[in-house]
Amino acid sequence: MGKLRIGIAGTSRGSHFHEDFSKVDGAEVVAIMDPDKRARQAFCDKYQVEYALASYEDLLNAGIDVVVIASPLQLHAAQAIDALNQDIHVLSEVTAAATLEDCKLLLQAAKNSNAQYMMAENYCYIRENIAIRNMVRAGLFGDIYFAEGEYLHNVTYLHYDEHGKPTWRRKETMGKRGCTYGTHSLGPPLDWFNERVKLVNCLGPGSHTEPAYENDDTTMMLCRTESGALITIRLDMVSNRPHNMGYYSLQGTKGCYEAPRVPGGTHRIWLTDYTQSKEEWLALPDVYGDFLPAELIDFPEEAKDSHHWGADYFMVKDFVHRILEQRPVAIDIYKSLEMTLPGILSEQSITRNGAPIEVPDVRKW
Missing domain, CATH: 3.40.50.720 (NAD(P)-binding Rossmann-like Domain)
Incomplete structure (x- = not known):
């Protein structure tokens, strides 16, 4: 080809x-x-x-x-x-x-x-998230059982066009309750766990910053995986605060990972196989050489000005190579729907005061 x-x-x-x-x-x-x-x-x-x-x-x-x-x-x-x-x-x-x-x-x-x-x-192609995935697969976190993902990004300026008409973002993400844009937060943890969400609960505090909006200022979605692990997702696209569009954490029996909550912070890991002290954190970049390919460590020029911390370039490159080589894409239809469905089902849960909703297994449809 x-x-x-x-x-x-x-x-x-x-x-x-x-x-x-x-x-x-x-x-x-x-x-x-x-x-x-x-x-x-x-x-x-x-x-x-x-x-x-x-x-x-x-x-x-x-x-x-x-x-x-x-x-x-x-x-x-x-x-x-x-x-x-x-x-x-x-x-x-x-x-x-x-x-x-x-x-x-x-x-x-x-x-x-x-x-x-x-x-x-x-977000599954962000360098830090790839490193954590590779470390999980190497067994360094032991049995993983808890993760978090947060997408805090005030985009109210995109909710109306220059004529004052509501845009698709106002209608589709803020025009109904639930975790309506949650795959950026959920995708990487699902990639780490390599399993689907079985049950979802969703709650919110109501609309305060933009009282006319149907969706809550902040939405919390609790995802229970097939193995019983818990993933918590926070989505907030209206609150007045600095952005934090890529916070994650992971906990396992042998260690944990914490992304920074403010710009300029350090991605940190604590692992029993690496750390001597019970209170000593390691900077995640210190172990890149063991868990990332050279391209992701050195960052080529093509990636440096690409959006989402270079992830867009690496995603597009991987997609092109897989199609040309006739190999399966990384996020196929099944994984795509497994990342999407919890958010859709969260719309039912939040209107039922957080009641658990079963997420169907798309591989059995």
Whole structure:
């Protein structure tokens, strides 16, 4: 196979994807699509593409091998299904779907397609999260049984457009209760545990910062995995505070991991196999040489200006190489839905005062 011909739906986030795909050998962005004429023109003023299109159907018919879905969240599943039905590979922004029914339809389309589906959960490609995953697999944490993930990011300025009309973020993430945008926080812990969520409970304190919003200022989602481990997820996209978009912790029988809660802090680990003192923390970068490939330690120039701490570049590169080499993608349809479904089911739990809701096993659908 020669270069992959890439088409991108959505020019706002799509511009970042264009930059990362352009750095990777074996891929070329040939087409973009956006219904907004001004957005298409602004994109073409900055980047060169063969086609700048107004409709998604035209994008799929532009001779592309891969479509990157960077559209509003409520369109992700339908657009992915249309692409898979035409045997076009899909790299979709999070979340994979917004409803349980869409998850079922998306799974069926992926199973029937000759193309691959991957959800672009870039947080699984953050350097620190990869190091922790490799250490878990090496057994350094022992039996792991608890993890945390937090995404605290005030984006109220994105909830209305320049004309005062509500955007998709206002409708889809703040227009209903629950953990409506939780895969950034849940994805890496699920990658570490390598199992699915079986039960989910969700609670919130109500709306205070933006009283007119339907969703709570902060949402807490408790996830019980099949083995009985507990993962707690906090989502907050309105509170007035500095951002903290990537906090995680992990606890096992032989050690623990703590990400920093403020910018500039140190990622720390405590491991019985490494640490002499019961109170001595190690800086996670001190063990990178044992648990990361050289590229992730040295950070190539291509990754240094990529979004999400370089994770976007590494994700795109991995996706391209796997498609070209005809290997399974890292976050396939099953893992994508396993990261997405707890948030969807949390909407039921929070309206039932935190009652536990069973999460279906997509591998048995």
